[in-house]
Amino acid sequence: MSTIARTPQQIGNAIRRARKRLGLSQAELGERAGLRQSTVSIIETGNPAARIDTVLGLLAALDLEFQVAPRNDPAAPSLEDILG
Amino acid sequence: MSTIARTPQQIGNAIRRARKRLGLSQAELGERAGLRQSTVSIIETGNPAARIDTVLGLLAALDLEFQVAPRNDPAAPSLEDILG
């Protein structure tokens, strides 16, 4: 299962949910990814100017990855559209 | 269909292929996304420090989107793994 991530906010929300699902604090996730707790906080909040490698590092630390897909993919779930 | 994008390079490659599939030049894509041709070039080359909103803008201009998915998703295609 995958969630759509068209905006920094949606990316932040996806990261936050995955982190909580694993029972991690921002500090713990930051340690895994080599980032500061404050940096994790800002990205989860939806910082639009975050660096791509920083985000990729967080996803990797959560055993997640990006997939590039067409926007009209009918198979794409839209949990994020509902939950914001 | 979707392609894995775990690194800036893979993201850049996905963007480049999608752009060419649409028969666009970097300048044309840049105009759609509100970016300079040189910026498009750098990102397609795999700039790890690119800004997330810049990348999202390029994807949107190509009618693509990110999806956040588990890394061990068996359904995940690995075109990128083959083509680099």
Next chain:
DNA sequence: ACGCGTTATCGGCATTGGCGCATAAATCCA
């Protein structure tokens, strides 16, 4: 209500993005 863990902000600092403007280098095609 209180304390504790968690998350959101703060000032300063070095580094870098993406811009404008411009050009070299690589590619394609007639």
Next chain:
DNA sequence: TGGATTTATGCGCCAATGCCGATAACGCGT
């Protein structure tokens, strides 16, 4: 092969990241 399009670099600039060290503000359970 020559010319034209396309892509890759260049320098200076301003703004903003993410770092360090800390500290507010928030939430939750007892």
